Amino acid sequence: MTFRQPIAALCAASSLVLILLLGWLVYRPGLNGGFLFDDFVNLPSLGYYGRVDNWTAFWLYLTSGGADPTGRPVALLSFLIDANDWPADPYSFKRTGVLLHLLNGALLTGLLLRLGRAARYQAAVAAAILGAALWLLHPYLVSTTLYVVQRETILACTFVLAGLLGYVHGRERAAHGHKRGVWLAGISIGACTVLATLSKANGILLPLLALVIESVLLAPAHRMQNPNTARAFARMVRLVLVVPSLLFGAFLAWKTWSGFVDGMPAMRTWTLGQRLLTEPRVLMDYLNWLWLPRAFSPGLFNDTMAVSTGLFSPVSTALCLLAIIALLAGAWRWRRRFPAVSLAILFYFAGHLLESTVVPLELYFEHRNYLPSVLLFWPLALWLSAHGSPRGDRLRVVRVALAIVLPIMLAALTYLHADLWGNVRDQMVLWAARNPDSPRAQATVAQVELARGEVATAATRLQRALKLRPDEIQLALNLLSAKCAAGELSEVDVEDTAFALRTNWNVGRVGSEWFSHALNVASQGTCKGLSLDVVERLLKASAENPRAQHMASRFVQDRLHMQARIALLRHQNDRALELFDAALDADPNPGTALEQAAILAAAGQPALGLHHLDHLAQEPPAAAPTLSMQALHAWLMSKTGYWENEIAQLRATLAQDLAEQKMRVSPSAN
Numbered sequence: 086m087t088f089r090q091p092i093a094a095l096c097a098a099s100s101l102v103l104i105l106l107l108g109w110l111v112y113r114p115g116l117n118g119g120f121l122f123d124d125f126v127n128l129p130s131l132g133y134y135g136r137v138d139n140w141t142a143f144w145l146y147l148t149s150g151g152a153d154p155t156g157r158p159v160a161l162l163s164f165l166i167d168a169n170d171w172p173a174d175p176y177s178f179k180r181t182g183v184l185l186h187l188l189n190g191a192l193l194t195g196l197l198l199r200l201g202r203a204a205r206y207q208a209a210v211a212a213a214i215l216g217a218a219l220w221l222l223h224p225y226l227v228s229t230t231l232y233v234v235q236r237e238t239i240l241a242c243t244f245v246l247a248g249l250l251g252y253v254h255g256r257e258r259a260a261h262g263h264k265r266g267v268w269l270a271g272i273s274i275g276a277c278t279v280l281a282t283l284s285k286a287n288g289i290l291l292p293l294l295a296l297v298i299e300s301v302l303l304a305p306a307h308r309m310q311n312p313n314t315a316r317a318f319a320r321m322v323r324l325v326l327v328v329p330s331l332l333f334g335a336f337l338a339w340k341t342w343s344g345f346v347d348g349m350p351a352m353r354t355w356t357l358g359q360r361l362l363t364e365p366r367v368l369m370d371y372l373n374w375l376w377l378p379r380a381f382s383p384g385l386f387n388d389t390m391a392v393s394t395g396l397f398s399p400v401s402t403a404l405c406l407l408a409i410i411a412l413l414a415g416a417w418r419w420r421r422r423f424p425a426v427s428l429a430i431l432f433y434f435a436g437h438l439l440e441s442t443v444v445p446l447e448l449y450f451e452h453r454n455y456l457p458s459v460l461l462f463w464p465l466a467l468w469l470s471a472h473g474s475p476r477g478d479r480l481r482v483v484r485v486a487l488a489i490v491l492p493i494m495l496a497a498l499t500y501l502h503a504d505l506w507g508n509v510r511d512q513m514v515l516w517a518a519r520n521p522d523s524p525r526a527q528a529t530v531a532q533v534e535l536a537r538g539e540v541a542t543a544a545t546r547l548q549r550a551l552k553l554r555p556d557e558i559q560l561a562l563n564l565l566s567a568k569c570a571a572g573e574l575s576e577v578d579v580e581d582t583a584f585a586l587r588t589n590w591n592v593g594r595v596g597s598e599w600f601s602h603a604l605n606v607a608s609q610g611t612c613k614g615l616s617l618d619v620v621e622r623l624l625k626a627s628a629e630n631p632r633a634q635h636m637a638s639r640f641v642q643d644r645l646h647m648q649a650r651i652a653l654l655r656h657q658n659d660r661a662l663e664l665f666d667a668a669l670d671a672d673p674n675p676g677t678a679l680e681q682a683a684i685l686a687a688a689g690q691p692a693l694g695l696h697h698l699d700h701l702a703q704e705p706p707a708a709a710p711t712l713s714m715q716a717l718h719a720w721l722m723s724k725t726g727y728w729e730n731e732i733a734q735l736r737a738t739l740a741q742d743l744a745e746q747k748m749r750v751s752p753s754a755n
Contacts, residue, residue, distance in 0.1 A: 097211075097214060097454065099680035100133025101194055101217075104217070104221065105191065106188065106220050109187060111222065111496045111500040112231070113503070114503050114506075115179065115183075115230075115231040115502075115503035115504065115505075115507045116176055116179045116183070116507065119176065119508045119655075120380055121232060123234045124234045125363060126163065126296075127234050127654050128171060128178075128235075129171045130146055130171075131146065131165075131168055131169060131170055132172075133146070133149065134149075134727070137165060137169040137170065139389065141725050141727075144721055144725075145721060146503070148714055148717050148718035149718055151714075151715060154271070154713040155286065155714055155716075156714025156717075157283065158283055159291075163181070163240060164178070165753065178236070179231055182232075182235075182239060185240065185243060186229075188243060189243055189459075191217075193217040193220060193221070193459050195214035196213075196459075197209075197216045198210060200253065200298070200303075201213055201467070203253065203257065204307075206425070207470075208467075212463065212469075212470040215488055215492070216463035216467070219263065219462035219466060219495060220458060222495040223458075223499065224378050224501075226454075227382075227502040227506060228384060228506075229452040229455045232385070232452065238287075240284035241285040241288040242459070244284060244288060245281050245290070247277050248278060249273075249295055250300065251272075251273025251274075251277065252298075253270075255269030255272050255273060259317075260307050260308070262310050264317060266314075267317045267321050270318070271321045274295055274325045275325060278291040278292060286439060290436060290439060290456075293330040293435055293438070294432060294436065296327065297428065297432050298428060301420050302424045304328065340435070340444055351632055353493075354392070354590045355392045357443060359392050359393060359725075360392075360445070361442070361443065362394075362395070363402070364441050364448070365406040366402060366405045367441065367449050369408055371407065371451075372433075375454065375458055375461060379498065381502060382499040383516070383519050383520055384451075384512070384515075384516040384520070384526075385516070386520045386523040386525045387447065387449035387450060387521045387527050388447075388524060390449045392448070409434070412430050413430065413434060415430075416430035423464075425463055426464045429460045429461050429463055429464050431718075432461075435675040436456050437453065441453060453528065455686070466486065468490075469484045469485075469488040470488065470582055471724070473482070485634060509533070513526075513530040513533045517546075521743045522553065524550060524554050525559065526558040527550040528550075528560055531543040531546050531547050531567065535567060540570045540571045544564065544573075548564060549564055554577055555584060555585065555588075561582040564581075564582075565578055565579070565615075566599070569606065569614075574612060574614035574615060575614065576612065576614075579619055579623070580645070583622065583626035587627075587628075587629050587630050597643045600624065601647070603615060603620050603623075604620055604647065607619070607620050617651050620651060639671075639672050641671040642668045642677065645665075645667050645668035646664075646668045646681065649663075649664030650662050653690075661688075662693045662696060662697060665681045665697055666700045669697070669700060674703040675701060675732065678697060685697060686742055691742035692739075692743055694735075695736065695739050698717070698732060
């Protein structure tokens with residue numbers, strides 16, 4: 086027996102290493118892909134304050150996040166592994182993402198092993214390795230692992246798994262009478278909750294997820310032996326698990342109340358009630374993809390998810406809601422007889438409580454399943470790994486075969502999916518084909534086609550999509566660009582674009598970059614039919630959208646900023662200054678003022694640039710939300726004098742330009 090244990094441990098370790106190596110190999114083709122979508126929103130902060138090679142730049146970068154009140158600084162910190170400036174090579178970012186995914190697979194193996202031993206399951210080691218392998222190699226997780234910005238999701242999962250592993254280990258020690266185990270369990274949850282939440286907000290679910298594991302599996306299977314330790318552990322559970330879970334429940338209740346009373350943000354096309362009716366269909370669709378894996382998922386384009394407007398509109402709303410109620414009720418009812426199955430179900434739905442309930446996020450995203458699904462395949466792995474008499478167990482051969490075939494099949498599907506992620510053009514073309522009704526998908530692949538010179542193909546694609554969705558800004562603007570590239574821009578195209586700008590529900594900032602590019606094209610006269618008058622007309626159309634008044638002040642600032650640039654191109658310099666000042670008033674920000682002053686200087690108006698900086702000095706400082714990373718960032722900016730230095734440097738440059746300008750106009754006598 087003593088001899089067999091090291092051999093078994095060596096076999097288990099070798100199996101885990103082989104699984105991790107297989108994971109690396111199947112993900113390797115995806116490392117050649119590029120940055121996508123939100124990557125370009127979040128990663129440029131690596132260079133916003135200059136190269137991150139000094140403490141000032143480091144702290145300004147680390148506090149620059151705005152996705153959550155926390156700013157997700159741990160995720161931002163991890164990006165410094167790959168680059169400290171921008172632009173950067175995506176290969177390193179994707180490689181680190183894959184390595185972290187493999188680390189999560191190893192952590193999950195350890196967690197499943199300890200849970201299996203606590204519940205006294207047979208073949209706990211084999212089930213832990215197989216359960217982790219089925220999760221690690223699942224193709225539905227590719228869009229999280231290879232999407233650089235989702236590093237935050239991966240890291241949150243890393244700290245949740247580490248916290249759960251520390252909790253279970255501490256509980257084991259406490260169950261044997263070691264009081265230090267109570268401290269280990271409590272500190273593991275507390276510290277890892279902080280780190281997970283600073284990676285992404287759903288890390289705050291760790292206490293609730295630990296409470297689910299404790300209630301369903303650990304408490305019934307592994308009771309405390311020492312009464313004093315049991316009382317100490319119970320107090321720790323109430324303080325570290327129950328209280329945070331109740332506070333989280335109170336937060337959801339408050340979000341529910343405010344969602345019904347105050348309504349949804351202007352960018353959302355649905356009410357809170359419609360969201361709550363739609364999410365059961367979304368969750369069941371997630372489970373469909375998880376339990377019936379395929380090589381290619383719909384990807385990142387989920388803007389065509391039909392909203393449920395009633396319990397039977399569509400009918401699948403009621404069916405999916407009943408299915409979820411049945412799953413939850415069954416999991417709770419049979420938690421003593423089938424604890425692993427119950428735990429997998431309850432853990433999965435608990436893991437979705439933040440992102441798939443009342444918080445007004447977009448309705449559907451694949452990456453939301455990364456953490457909730459970690460225990461989902463463990464019950465299957467337990468059944469496949471169960472020991473039985475070769476004569477009495479007729480399914481033993483089937484189980485062994487499935488235990489071998491399933492990981493290989495998932496690895497093959499993941500390889501195909503990762504290979505697609507390694508080729509941006511093919512990726513966009515396939516996603517557009519799989520999401521024919523998605524304006525985002527069609528607009529994105531059209532941009533790829535335009536960049537490759539496939540103008541006619543892009544124009545045809547956009548025309549077809551715009552006929553179905555004439556109010557979609559991204560389709561109309563990209564079609565106008567395609568028509569410009571083909572030299573076929575007509576008045577009808579301009580009016581179609583104006584119509585979309587007037588009627589689209591989400592006016593947002595979709596067209597900000599397009600308008601900036603259009604101004605350059607119009608000023609250079611490289612597109613017949615796209616003049617400054619046309620651009621101004623489109624800007625006015627966007628202002629006429631009845632939802633524009635409900636949008637954030639940043640939208641107003643974008644529009645006024647573009648109008649100021651038009652005035653400047655028309656040499657209406659005083660009017661340009663007036664509009665730049667109004668734009669700054671809409672959303673006071675030193676960075677915006679510096680950009681606008683620089684634009685005035687580039688147009689030969691350094692005096693107006695100085696006036697604009699004077700206007701900034703009259704603006705009251707913008708108040709950042711209290712108890713947020715944004716407030717800390719604003720304090721650091723003030724403490725380091727970052728904006729003061731930038732403004733002083735620009736003032737000096739503008740003053741020098743103004744002096745040289747005066748010298749040219751009135752040269753001194755010899």
